[in-house]
Amino acid sequence: MYDVIVIGAGVIGCSIARELSRYQIKIAVLEKCSDICEGTSKANSGIVHAGYDAKAGSIKSKLNVEGNRMMESLSKDLDIPFHRNGSLVLSFREEEREILEDLLQNGLKNKVPDIRIIKKEEVQHLEPNISEDVVAALYAPTGGIICPFTLNIALAENACTNGVEFFLETEVVNIEKQQRNRSSNYQIQTSNGRFDSRIVINAAGVYADNIHNMVSENKIKIIARKGEYCLFDKNLGSYIKHTLFQTPGKFGKGILVTPTVHGNLMIGPTATDVENKELTTTTQSAMEEIIAKAERSVKHIPKRQIITSFSGLRAHTEGNDFIIGEVVDAPGFIDVAGIESPGLSCTPAIGKFVAELVTDIDIIPLVKKIDFISTRKGIPHIIELPKEERDKLIKETPAYGNVVCRCETITEGEIIDAIQRPIGAKTLDGIKRRTRSGSGRCQAGFCTPKIMEILARELQINLEDISKSSGESNLIIGKNKEIGWMNK
């Protein structure tokens, strides 16, 4: 019997698990994929929003500003890249000023620090490559950019270090409520056996409605709203410094142009509701749309420098706000659903908020651990280390001297680290999210055979069993000449 089971190892589930791992309770996280960070948390804008956008008074607004504030120390504790680059909401015509003003007022109500409206000249000063058409902008210096992958992964690793058990490839298929007054418990049927828990936390992303509806008569519905992106070469990383939004208006919400925390340029996302919750495809029309719209914000979008495109699914609800709280007809069952944007920004605040909820509903006693480890050290990026440190590491572990990914200069040592960590990588994409190997301009053309070899060696598995990502995505079908034999 677990005290708490969290369903979903996205950034939200992992943040909650880590927060609860401060207490002397038995916690498990159940995840259907073969790795953490396989859902929405791996495909988003990576923006830590300042918090002027969410409607004043909503749960979103409160958690966003708080999450933004907490992100600084969290990123230090977890050793992940986070940069407060500031954000600008651009307006392109005088009529839009009013909207900008409304945003400012909303932001002030939300207590967003230091926001103000700035004139064209100041915008141009901040961003020389901005479009000539800009007339003014809302400037929010606390806006930031973060690595969504390592945020998710670091939270999970740290939770694991503090005793949280992670069960991957464990899909929740049914939940039964066993109610005895307040002391209810839940039997969770999964593809990997049964789990029992006193408290269940539903952080299943776009599938949170399925999970919720297993235990409650008050059904909820999550709509998957797709957002598509283009990612550009690092050559363009310094094209702009701030995250550039467009004033929401006639043309919809607009699209953003931003540097990523790793120094690429990114544009997107679109917003299209889709039936299929696995439909993370990109489309020609969306690519054209975002490029056209991005060109309203900046002078020139060099299409030739696109290195990849991708899409993610927002967990949208009709109420347009997060659903966080104990389910009325399911005591001890807590929904953390509808966590669409700015969910990533809210991550630390949601973790804290849900931990308080668990305290409040008082099903299990929460006693703080004395030996909670609040920090986690990331995988060293050898090439960026100071010379002495680098030399020392290579001397101790020569694999740190062997460059495997030429575009991002990632070494064999870093890849071995990614595999050997708590909840280590088992797939090519898992390595990529943890080290950035394969995420550069050649998009894994160079490093794929090398990483396959390292994965096979470290995990002691056959090359045929190595996959690109979760699910059936094997990279090869076998050895040479075997194929003819197989066909017979």
Next chain:
Amino acid sequence: MESFDIIIIGGGPAGLAAAVAAKEEGCNSILIIERDKELGGILNQCIHNGFGLHTFREELTGPEYAERYIERVKELNIEYKLNTMVIDINSKKQVTAMNKTEGHFTIQAKAIVLAMGCRERARGALGIPGYRPAGIYSAGTAQRLVNIEGLMPGKEVVILGSGDIGLIMARRMTLEGATVKLVAELMPYSGGLKRNIVQCLDDYQIPLRLSQGTEEYFSCDTLLLSVGLIPENELSQGLGINIEKITSGPIVNDQLETSEEGIFACGNVLHVHDLVDFVSEEASLAGRNAARYVIVSAEMRESLAKINLIELISGKGVRYTVPKYINPIKMDEVVTVRFRVDKVYREGSIRVTFDNNEVWKRRKKIMAPGEMEEVKIKRQDVMSESKLQNITIEIIE
């Protein structure tokens, strides 16, 4: 700091030929740095026949061709480091590299030859929409998997793009028992060599579909992309060397010297070649000039640098030329100018004009973007024309 007269970055056919030529020119302090576990470059994975027809008058496989140069490098006692990635070159000609045994280190050079080869264009650069499943490889990555690692990516294959590597992989996958359903090309002509279309597709009845503007569904477990090669010039860009937009390679003069004095470039890093023989020839020139550069005194160099250069202009139908400039004083007896045409020409002519005077013209049955063309510029012709400023190369239809 350890130092060498010439450091060669990359131990493929270009780097090897440059090293051999530099040594034969009298330079005794040469180092080749190669990131792979063996010398030979991309040739190691090209196990098919067809290399060396020009150089050795016989048909060799890629590894056999490379072996001839590797042996020569060993005979001449040229030093090389394997498993070593060069990560930076600075304007003082200091080369920083990394490997397992020496860690992160810097070596001083007097001259540098860039011979890093090229990489393949990836899916993202084409903007192909859809899912991001496993089984999509660039043709060269698949070639490495099949030919070096002995692994098969799949058994039902579609190939996008008709570059040489794609064509060769169509045959290779077929020989390994896979079914290659189609080679699809966006353009109205193939980007590959004619002989590869015949020997790799026609002989195996693999359909090649050129631009049609139609849509059709093909199921496959493997999609190979053969959609272009890009010279790998990250290091050159870090140095601030001028890069030619069309080739994505450094702009060079007839010595194959880049905009940075004493830094030479050759092979696929300069412009993408179809035939390794030309790579070797070009690289020998770069190696020889690097050696001369090291030997020649600084004053001599300076006075030569003051000479007005002749610019080669890519006229109608010509996409680019290598070299881009000729130094009339330094130039060899004959300078080979290589270029590519912008579309297929039947019965067209190549014309060379010195300023406004036509000096040379030759008819060709067929010219195509997939096959590199060349013209020879003679020193004696250049010298007989005083104050020559431009040489234009163009195609007459």
